[in-house]
Amino acid sequence: MTFSLRAVVLERSLDAEFDVLDGETIAVLGPNGAGKSTLFGLAAGLLRPDEGRAELDGRVLFDTRTGAWVPPHARGVALLAQDPLLFPHLTVLENVAFGPRAAGASRRAAKAAAERWLAEVDAVALADRRPTQLSGGQAQRIAVARALATEPRLLLLDEPFAALDVAAAPALRRLLRRVLAGRTALVITHEVLDAHLLADRVVVLERGKVAEQGPTAALLERPRSHFAAGLAGLNFVRGRATAEGRLAVDGLGEVSGTLGSDDGGSPAPGSDAVAVFRPADVALFRPESVPHGSPRNAWRAVVEELEPRGPQVRVHSAAGGARVVADLTAAAAADLDLAPGTAVVLVAKAAAVSVYPA
């Protein structure tokens, strides 16, 4: 294991623990305020934990029990923020040479290293420019080169695409995919695409705690947190298993589904279980016109919001504490004459609902 961190920061109600393997890239996902940036501050040494311990390549970065503390500049942890934060008084080349110079390299060696890294990010032509003369995408590329030029043992990327316009993001994404291969790194992101493209594993942070973690594809296919389900675009309800493939959910009532073959089998009756299904697999009816021939799931709910999405309408509905979204064609939504407050019945085939242990 290359990097491990366990930390409590009371002020930000963070209490998290996770490991990163050698050469592994981890996507850190989670809603705003979940503690993602706090986690980065701890790893980089810009923030002190109330309690905890971190280790990088066998070296203790901090340990509140022994009082050990390595200052940020001695950690070998580079941080790339949303904002490129290139030093405005230095040229592009001098920016990239900053790390090697700080590490004690000679002027010439630092310049050579900077040129090499500029070539790596296809920015040799920008070497003599000032940061104010760069576009957002160019600046972020230089920031990547500057961070990599320090040969960090751990690279932290805090929403590297957040400040870029849509046109500039794909190029940087390709670049990061290339330079992150085989590198130990953490990436904070809000995009499923980034998790798929850049990361081997995903850690989901919710309210300061690690809600779930696992390989990217598996986790997004079978999410165990509201947040990951939302990212994957899936409905997610949590309840208590009652029988094989069934669970009781507050507000919805009984939910029937099919058991996954690869996922620890059936949740034991009485244990926590989750059900996951796609919005497109949910049909909507008025209570008086529910078709007979009984599909397995029929839940009473109230429409909360209608969200147009191209040719479709996404219907957000609530049943007690449970929230379910359904995608309808605009025509179907118009036929049903839906509006916030309308009582509806949600219908989903059991075959379309996956049930697995929480």
Next chain:
Amino acid sequence: MPASARRSPRGYTGIPRWVYVPAAVGLLFVVVPFVGILARVDWAHFVPLITSESSLAALRLSLETALASTAACLLIGVPMALVLARGPVRGRRWLRGLVLLPLVLPPVVGGLALLYTFGRVGFVGRWLEVAGLQIAFTTMAVVMAQAFVSLPFLVVSLEGGLRTAGGRYEAVAATLGAAPSHVFRRVTLPLVLPGLVSGLVLSFARSLGEFGATLTFAGSLQGVTRTLPLEVYLQREVDPDAAVALALVLVVLAGAVVGIVYGRRAAGTAER
């Protein structure tokens, strides 16, 4: 963007028309006295007046002491501003108020305070006297009096710059492997250079104009402690023409200082 482009003459200003009258009166109040002094200058003897022995001695002493006190402000003011702006200090507001005190204090009071601290019977001066060191009524006392009153200018100007700049570049620099001293030299100082330069220029100007504290703490001895403002005050009794000529020299110096600071600021805003 040039500064003039933002202040478009066509834009709605919301200024009541009558406001221009007191504003113009204010401007005249500031400008007219300079006309008054210009009108009073004895141009025929101007050069001999400002190149007399006592004038040159005062001018030279003023420039030397003002440069020395500005250097002193640089050495102690920059660390003060840094700690005040970013240090983990408690009671920051109180500390800032204390640092500002010499700015609002009558200079003569500052001079008295220095005299009763570093003078022969002052509680620090007493021990310096034992060590064979006398400060009061020496050129050293002139420099100290000037530094005492001009330090707030540098600290306030730089602290504002430091707080506006924030610490984000410093944090990035640290994660790039730069130790604090390296960050200070290569990142913090260059970033606040405009604020530092205006602070230094203002300190220099304040030192150049120092009168009350100098007279109280250092006296008025030609070539030793009699700086230009003291010389002007003295000549006013004996030779008003000389006083006016020297006063004009001070006006020109002050104008140059304001020009440098204002020019830099205007250039700085235009760049952003």
